[in-house]
Amino acid sequence: MASNASLDTSKKTPSSSAPILPRLVGFALLIALDVFAIWFSTRLVFFGYYPLLAAFLVITLFVNVVVLRKQAYPIRWMLIGLILMAMFTIYPIIFTVWVAFTNYGEGHLITKEQAVDQILDLKYLPESGKAYAWTAFKSPEGDYVLWLIDADGSAFLAKPGEPLAQPLPGEMGVGQLDAKGVPETIEGYQRLNPILAATDKTITEIQFGEAGQTIQVRSPSEAAQLVPLYVYDPDQDAMINQETGVVYKNLRGTFTSSAGQQLRPGFVASIQWTNFRDFFISPALRGPLVQLVSWNFGFAFFSLLLNFSLGLAIAIMFNDPDFPLKKLIRSLLIIPYTVPALITILVWRGMMNPELGVISRTMNDLFGWSPPWFTNQWWAKIAILLVNLWLSYPYFMLICSGALQSIPQDIYEAAIVDGASPWQKFKSITLPLLLVAVGPLLIASFTFNFNNFNLIYLFNGGGPPIPGTPTPAGYTDILISYVYNLAFSGSTGINYGFAAAITIIIFFIVGTITLFQFRYTRMWEEVSENV
């Protein structure tokens, strides 16, 4: 192995240093890429997308190392694939793992800083505080300005969104002042008489002055500066309501008072293992989850059993070189497999439609009864297994007939000489040898069905629903379709954190089966032998 690598590099040195041009082009490309990377990173910083920035920098660094270091030569061959995989597969996986330990979901979608800023933006009009006497002016376009006079007699001009000004008569279009110190005219505006102003509802809703120091009309005689309703106390990690004095402490990403009142919005916060604990021991979820997991395994197991049995039976039946029309029969039988699954699943959904579908109508005509495919949980499960049988037996038929042909015929001849019955031949020769050949594919098929989201989602969306569950779940839901509802269906409480936690649990189940498959097929040993 080591000698081989050195052989490779020694061969490489003359061939890669001789043509200068390709190397120069390579360096030019790398420099161009780095320039682009720097520009892209500054943009990411500008938008504040820091996790993406981190991923991008790691990938850029990796590319530079691989291109510049001679030892990394083999990696260059797979560089583009690795970049794409890192960006579009690994980064989302890491993100999902992080999310599984947070409360990310409805009401908890923004960062803590953003949530604190939003809450600190809330204002209220205090009972006391700096107060002004006010006079309103209105423009023909419906804009308002206020003329304010404080307790010391200083006068201010307040426009929405602009800092307070202290114009003298003649400045900013301000006309002559009357006896009370209020200008008689302001250019572009009409002075409102006090009664008209007091009854104008819009005035009380407008915030005058610059952001953060806004002034609002409190009563017909008084306008006052708004003050923030909440103050953030970093020591307690809590929000304190200035009007009532209530303290809202940070509780798993929501500022919550001791009475249980919550401030909106909440924010994304780490909640350690809570999502996983909920999955295993939450009493409200216990019932539906036990049902979901057992159906998930049951579905994958029975699908495999049925599909494989039918496929194998057909393969054996037509495993006869002289059988008439063999090729035609095979072509016709694999047609279900050739149509995109989305289409055929939707067609089955239509055919089994309880009122309108052909299967239900025919059975109603013949027997006066048809199975409630979509409303009864057991019939729904049977329907799903049936549709899956239709979808996948051609695949098993194909791989089994392939494997059958690889079993040497002389074993059978020996068995016939020994007087073995057809059943004995099947049980002791065909099945064991076949299982060795197709075993890995069976395991792969089990894991595929374990996460067969398309079938469940398209056929009946996991229905019929289990009554009384905290989050929507159906009797035919498998984990992955349940997770999809948790994460994406807008109906009740999107809980992405919990969904991510279940995804990781699914990954462990499927990953374990996959490792078992490796062991079983000796795939990894094969790799070692090659080294």
Next chain:
Amino acid sequence: MSSLTSVQRLRTSARVQRQISIGIRLVVAVFLILFSLFPILWVISASLSATGTLATQTLIPKNPSFQNYLTLLKLDQFPFWNWFLNSLKVATITSLLSLAITTVAAYAFSRFRFRGRQTMLKAIFLIQVFPSLLALVATFLMISQVGDILPFIGLNNHASLILVYLGGAMGVNIWLMKGFLDTIPRDIDESAMVEGASDWQIFTKLILPLLRPILIVVAILNYISTYGEFVLARVLLRSNEQYTLMVGLQIFAGAQFTQRWGVFAAGALMGALPIMIIYLALQDQIVGGLTQGAVKG
């Protein structure tokens, strides 16, 4: 004499038995074919049925017509050709690029020996097992963030969809490809190497031609699975004219399934046709590929 007749009788009875067995098996085959083809026939009939709703359809359509096909090509909310071309474009580009990426990488895994080679191979396989459905939210966020900076690989764009598909390309097929490459004897490379050929020359001039059968299989399987994918596409594509056919069909089915059953059937049938043709024409190669370990996904 008598023994001869008994042998003859035995022979004829064996022939009769064989014929009976073939007869029974043919009957079973007919039933199986009916089971397999019934839904397909039903869709064909639905697409030709004049009334076009789920409830009124019969297996042999009354007054068959191509009305549904004509409606399909005129409906504004069902721009069939648009979706169909989108699907062909995305699937073609994805499968070709993915083939290139996978082949080159598999060559490196098969021919070079370097530290971390086994670990990488195992890791790629395990990563591919992760249920990517949930990584969807992360993918969506990422694409929308990238799109703020570079709109042409942002949301509602075929380029970003293709990139995301390519992100999963290596995981799926690299083992299949590497397995095939391992069966090509290394003496071939070594003799070329002695004559001073570079790795790239060996790969393109010697190995690639030998890989032809497996290249076709991988490209086709990839094409078919990309063509049929709708979950990612539905999340990343946001406007009607950008949809791929599968996304369009699924949304159309959700909206007016029972009423526009005939139109749906016509669209589904026309959409399924290219894949069916590819499958039936190349079934021998595909079967070979399937038995070597690719699972339809």
